[in-house]
Amino acid sequence: MSGFMKENKQIVNKLSTGLLLLVILSLGISISCTKESEEAIIEQKVATLLAKMTLDEKIGQMTQIRHFDEFSPEDIKSGSVGSIIHTDGPTPGNTAEEWQARFIELQKQALDSRLGIPLLFGVDAIHGQNTFEGATIFPHNIGLGATQNAELVEEAAGITALEMQGTGFNWTFSPCISIPYNEKWGRVYEAFAESTELTREFTKASVKGHQGNLSDKTTVMATAKHYVGDGSTEYGKEGGNTTLSIQEVSKRLLPPYRDAVNAGIGAIMVGFNYLSGISMHAHKPLITDTLKKGMNFDGIVVTDWKGYSRFGKNDVINAGVDMVMAVDGDMDGFQKGLKAGVENGSVPMTRIDDAVRRILRQKFRLGLFDHPFPDTTLTKKIGTEKHRAKARQAVRESMVLLKNNDKTLPIPTDAEKIVVVGEHADNTGLQSGGWTIRWQGVSRNYEGATSILTGIKEMAEGKVAYDTTGTGVHADADWAIIVVGEKPYAEFFGDIGDERGTCSFTLTEKHKAYIEAYNKKDIKTVIVLISGRPLVVTEEIAESDAFVAAWLPGSEGDGVAQVLFGAYNFTGKLPHSWPVSVEDFNGKYGPNFWNEEVNPLYEIGYGLSYQDFKKNDN
Structure with missing residues (x-):
């Protein structure tokens, strides 16, 4: 220094x-x-x-860049950067110690600047510190919504924050508090529920869990996103147009943001979407007038990816955005463009000062001026058994039993032979979905995680066969556990109907064949669905003896097995209504919001449980 x-x-x-x-x-x-x-x-x-501060230093505080390939050490030492983000791409190192060391190095460069203002380090840790292989990965938010357990959401957020600090971060871009109104949207799993009230409850829990005592070295700054209406675009299109009236926005979409602000959330990220044709990044009435003035939000409003160059440049700043993800080549254009705007009078200096004041305020609240570096002892707490036990609890409580004919479940542990079917059963990447290790997820097993098949083998005392490709050769089995579902995706790649993605409301023909291979044999058939949203599986439910919505459980697949075998009861309830047919979503919005005449297959809140169940207190 x-x-x-x-x-x-x-x-x-x-x-x-x-x-x-x-x-x-x-x-x-x-x-x-x-x-x-x-x-x-x-x-x-x-x-x-x-x-x-000089104008250049102020604009530097408003600048967020990646930790790789976009700057030199002199950029940080000159005060030209206020925040570092880790995204898909080169990792900061191979171990947690190396991740921390990289960010400590960058922080030292910032402290060596003229004013010594520390950096914020941000990451999309949306279901655990999901960018680090070996971290505890929780069920995605849709699964947490199914738990109906706000205390558990708070605990999961607290563990996420601690493991983030263990890898060097002090800012998470979570929670997503969107309210999806069409399951075609590729980010449904990032939201808690289609219910405003449930979303409000879990928003407060998540903010409290992430932030805790904000200056404590085991907590981080949270971000509510994406402000506002991104889950409610026409036809569920990522970055599309939200045509709700301002009255409907205020009634249905803004309440979770009010709760987040009241809970002291440190940042809010604006969305890619448009509201009645106006980009949310440049929507001054909703950002400045409603959020900052109306709700008294005193934290940071941050863009989404390349938000400055994509949505109006200085119009974004004048609308009330404080920090810009100047990533992927945007840094120079943003800084020069904003400086020119101030110098020619199109961007008021008061607007710049407001933005920088909010950024500095949160850095002081985080205690970064006194304690700028992460606690190096926290690297040892990443992925501990205590953390994984909590994630396993979340998996168990997230599972929703949709059908259980003749008490097919629970499966007796002493069943002579069980066949487990499908690649999702023994692939922790497939069971975890997008935003896991990589932006679009991975289709392989990752470090520290336990597959559903491994959990089944731990629970079963008899023979367990694994039929990866659903050949149907294990006709002598007593039970068939068929694990099917979606492949990982994130953002627009998950939009159903988007030409860039491959997602569908229905199972693939291959997965349908898995079910067909066993459901006509004299075998009790249990279908476990791995998905980030309700899918149209009406026929598959009819063909099964038991059907379970397991969502995207994350790293602890053995939690699924524990409930299937009756060590724990089913307690999960649907956070979304369940469609009967693809036609239910042909309109702009889903049936639960727009057309009360469309009757879902299962209502929101539906979920069966075992009868005569003895509670497991372990």
């Missing part, structure tokens, strides 16, 4: 604290370490630091 920076930091601390003490003493107020007094100290520190 440079001598100038140390001296500057001491001046800021002494001046800001001294001014506050004078105010307090002059009013005869007793000094106590209250949240209000802490916030007042932070505001004075922010004001003092802001007054020392």
